[in-house]
Amino acid sequence: MTNKVIPYGKQSISQDDIDAVIDVLKSDWLTQGPKVPAFEQAIADYCGVNFACATNSATSALHIACLALGVGESDIVWTSPISFVASANCALYCGAKVDFVDIDLDTGNMSPSALEQKLISAKKIDSLPKVVIPVHLAGQSCDMQAIYQLATKYDFKIIEDASHAIGAKYLDKPVGNCEFSDICVFSFHPVKIITSAEGGMAVTNSKKLDKKMKRLRSHGITNNPNEMTESSHGPWYYQQLELGFNYRMTELQAALGLSQLKQLDSFVRTRNDMAKKYNRAFANSNIVHLTQSNYCYSSYHLYIVRLTHSGIAEHKSVITSMREQEIIAHLHYIPIHLQPYYQELGFSEGDFPNAETYYKQAVTIPLHPTMTADEQQFVINTLIGLV
Secondary structure (H helix, E strand, O other), rough: OOOOOOOOOOOOOOHHHHHHHHHHOOOOOOOOHHHHHHHHHHHHHHHOOEEEEEOHHHHHHHHHHHHHHOOOOOOOEEOOOOOOHHHHHHHHOOOOOEEEEOEEEEEEEEHHHHHHHHHHHHOOOOOOOOOEEEOOOHHHOOOOOHEEEHHHHOEEEEEEOOOOOOOOEEEOEEOOOOOOOOEEEEOOOOOOOOOOOOEEEEEEEOHHHHHHHHOOOOOOOOOOOOOOOHHHHOOOOOOOOOOEEEEEHHHHHHHHHHHHHHHHHHHHHHHHHHHHHHHHHOOOOOOOEOOOOOEEEEOOOOOOEEOOOOOOOHHHHHHHHHHHOHHHHHOOOOOOOHOHHHHHHOOOOOOHHHHHHHHHHHEEEEEOOOOOOHHHHHHHHHHHHHH
């Protein structure tokens, strides 16, 4: 094997992508112009959803999604402890309280049965969540129909954190169609399925929510006379109706995203083919990969295995040893409730046992379309040799 480092994830940039960005650089528009709404429409069309709101990151999209649903200081938001901290932080930005729902160890996703039990208990003490944010770990959708049925019964809203899952399917429909959610959020960070360098998107079937999010991403400002509190003073006039943010996506990002979107299905097919190769290679070993539900088609943003017969010391040793071989094994994620900041909020070890067990076992190994067959085989041989 060469001395080339094999990252766990990597963007795949074509000449068409480069040309698309150069065309914008030569145009009259660099920040807000025609590419942003074109990218929004293309994502909406791809997902089969009515509206899409582009942002400068998925974190920003999660924040304004919470605000659009009215999350505030007296509210509670639940999410998964196995995610990046943004899935929980977005609620704290709104002044809300955050709590977590334990995962299903086989999938790494929020457990509908754990959610139901937590809802039953919360109802007894009048502490039901206003919003639940399921996280589609590694590109596989949570069981959204089951979660939606609970939302109907217990009266909470749903934001799908699909940062990993653009191009995935649930019940043979694209993730992001919002059949079982109010808003769905995607990420276009460089290691995601497609990239806009940085960027996010919040999709919804609600015109009201879309309008709210688009205003919040741009300082709370409108230039639409129909939304103003008085007659417009002229073509230059705008009004700030609420406190918003500078969360806008640029033309450069949108142009790259539009170009990347053309390759999305190909990227996802390649990722699934590579995942199948890993699955076959690990079939008769102590390496257990996350289960893919038969009602899901994963986009395989990540390939995560669990070392079920290892202790935490051996677990660390495997990741360290792989990195010594120039294979950037990683761990997605440290349970959010164990972060020092969240422990100061009252969370502690033992609160979410499955998430904590997962953390002691999980390893993310490289999977991205730029990997060669030889590189993937080297990863397979190295990992099997270590466990």
